[in-house]
Each structure stands twice: as structure tokens, then as C-alpha cells.
Amino acid sequence: MNSEELIASGTLELFVFGLLTEAENEEIQQMAKQYPEVQSEIIAIEKAVVNLSYSISPNLSAENYNRIREKLIERENGVVTMQSRRSVAPYLGWAAAAVLMFGIGVQYYQYSKVSEEAQQANAERAKFEQMVAGLQRDNSQTERALNMLRAKESKDVLLEGQQIAPDAYAKVYVNDTYDEIYVDIAGLPEPPEGKVYQVWALKLNPMTPTSIGVLDTKDANAAKGIYRVENFEGAEAFGITLEPAGGSVAPTLEQLYTLGKV
Amino acid sequence: MTQEELLVQIYKKDSNAFTLLYDMYSKSLYGIIFNLIKDKEESEDVLQEVFVKIWKNLDSYNDGKGRFFTWILNIARNASIDRLRSKSHNNSKKNLSADNFVHILDHNTSVTNKIDAIGIKEFINKLKPKCIKLIDLLFFKGYTQQEASEELEIPLGTVKTQNRNCINELRNILQVQ
Incomplete structure (x- = not known):
């Protein structure tokens, strides 16, 4: 059997689980020595089941460590057994003190281990809480935008692509009851690095543009490309231009992407 | 740490060896034991027994015959099943x-x-x-x-x-x- 066949056969899993005969075990150890891919497959299988059993384990009490340790080290290896033939009485007090100090040390170590674990758990919980709060915020913003879009009083204005980007488009939703304006820029290309889109409300006679928002595409408040901008009563048209980051005082007309009349 | 490096440390059978062994495997073994015994305190008891067995029999582990983890896994499973039998919870694997x-x-x-x-x-x-x-x-x-x-x-x-x-x-x- 070559190494590939061996790996695919599922025998290595049984090997790690301890379900093979001694002869089979020896054969596999031979193969593992010969073929690194067999060895690394065995280690990966072992890791998976060690992790699995680790993760289903209930918490082990802290005393457990001490109890076992005491059984194995102190008794077996004679750390606290007295070997002197002379009277041990004078030393007993010191030994007891040493054991006590050691015990306190171990307890403290265990305690700090446990409180570290608790801290970790707390940090994790805080992380999740933050995540949930963030999602709730996003969700309520999306919902608000959606409600406004669906409202009876809402008007939508289609902004057509201009010379610089004939295929581009954007939509503006105006709702005079809510006094809210939303801009949907799903139809605009991604702005290049260092540039942003700026939205202008226009009065036509005479032509006066007023900035009602600089759209930061990294803005977390943007609900999937729909931005709430400042309200502007009596707008007769809307336009969107590409401006340097931070926006401009007046629109750069050569960079007019979309324009539409109300 | 590879198994070989781990074993070099553990064979010293000193305090560090124990801490290392405990940190690496106690929780996994406890998970395996608890899955069979279903009682936390009794599982801790079996876990102690398992560690004593591992410690006492370290010299008989032969890495030509299988992984170290497999060896201690077998000890843990057998100790748990023995415990269940001795308490006559169950008499056959079927009930497991x-x-x-x-x-x-x-x-x-x-x-x-x-x-x-x-x-x-x-x-x-x-x-x-x-x-x-x-x-x-x-x-x-x-x-x-x-x-x-x-x-x-x-x-x-x-x-x-x-x-x-x-x-x-x-x-x-x-x-x-």
C-alpha cells in the first residue's frame, strides 16, 4: 500500500483512535517514519480529536490539579518524605512552613489562572455585545431608510449620467413630511482613492448649488450605498460631483457625474 | 511542541513534567471520561486515577507502537469503562x-x-x-x-x-x- 492509499483508506484515523492491532500499529509507525505526509496526516487527525474532546470537557476544578500533583509528585518522588535517621522534629516546623508557603503559592497561581479565564470570558462577552449593538444600529438605520423610501409622500428623482460617466446614475428620495433626503449611489462607480462624491441641491433661477452632503463610502452609517443627506427645502434639481476628500465649497462642474430635475 | 520533545520533558517525571502533561491533556482526557461517566465529580476521580496510571506506567509506553495521545486515550477509556462496570451501572457497551x-x-x-x-x-x-x-x-x-x-x-x-x-x-x- 502506498502512502496515498493509506491516507485515503481511513486506517490512520483508527490508528489515532487506538482501534488497531499491535501488528497494524507497528506497520503504520513504519510508514509514518518513511513518509512525512503520513506522519503529518496522523498529527492533523490527532489535533482534531484532541481539540474536539477538549472543547466538550466541562470545567475542571482548580483543586483537581493540586490533588493529582500531590498524588504523583509529593508522594511518589518523596518531596516531603523525611529520610534522616536522626530526629526530624527540629525540621518539621520548617518543613511545614515550606509546604504551607508552597501551598499558598500554588493556590495563588490557580487563583490567578482562574481569574484570568474569567477576564477572558468577560472580554469576549463585551466583544459580542458590541457586535450586537453595532448590528442593531445598522439595522435600525436601514429600517428607517426603507420606511422613508416606501412612504406614500416620498418622491424619487432620477439623476442621469453626464458626459464624464454616461452610464452612471443615482437616485434621490425626497420626503417633505419627514424632512428627509436620501441618496442612493448604487449606480455610481467606486470613487478613486482620495476622492469623494458630493451631493448638491440646486435652485435653477438663478442657478445656485448648495452642498447637502459629502459621501464617505467608508462611512458606517451608509446603509448599503444609501446615504441620508441634509434636508433642503425647495430643491429644483440635484447633482453629484466627484471632489477631493473632504468635499469642496463649490461644485467642480467638469466632474459632474449625475444630474436630475425634481 | 512535537511528541518527541514533549516526551523528553515528561520522562523526567519532575514537577515541570507533570504541569506540562496536565496542561496539554487534562482537559481532553476529562472530556473523554466525562462523556462516558456523565458525572463531574466522579469523572474527576477517574481522571486522577488515569494520571496515576500514566505516571506509573510511563516506562512501558513504547512509541514504536502508537502515538502517546493514543496510549493515554486508551488508559482513559478503559478506566472509565472499568468504573462503570464496577459500579454495575452497565454491563455492556450497548448501554454506553x-x-x-x-x-x-x-x-x-x-x-x-x-x-x-x-x-x-x-x-x-x-x-x-x-x-x-x-x-x-x-x-x-x-x-x-x-x-x-x-x-x-x-x-x-x-x-x-x-x-x-x-x-x-x-x-x-x-x-x-
């Missing part, structure tokens, strides 16, 4: 299969483990039910292929490969490559 390791996650109420347990449960629930049963029988309970095929009513010849597919799934979930 009443529930499986996923069940533990439902009943694991320890506080600090909870977040982990919830996360892990989500992961493990991604495993097919058949995989959960198969891994439970073969890995946790040490069933032979024959016994598992009878228990799950699947053809004997497919136990090995089905188990391999399941372990692959587990590795994907745990991202162990």
Missing part, C-alpha cells in the same frame, strides 16, 4: 450509546465555559448527525468497526471510510490541516 458528546454541550452549565460551549456547539452541529454518532462510538467510546457497524446499521466495509469523511469534516470545521 444512549447519548453522545453533543449531549454534554447541552448540559454543560459551568459559567466560564459557556461562551466557548455555545461557539463549539454551533461548530459541532455542523457535523452530520451520522458523523456525530460515528465519532462518538469509535473515538470516544472505543467501539470496534464491527460494533459500530451493528450499532449504526451501516455496512462494515464502509465504517472506515465514512469515519474518515467525518473526521475530514471535523478538520474543516476546526481548521486543522
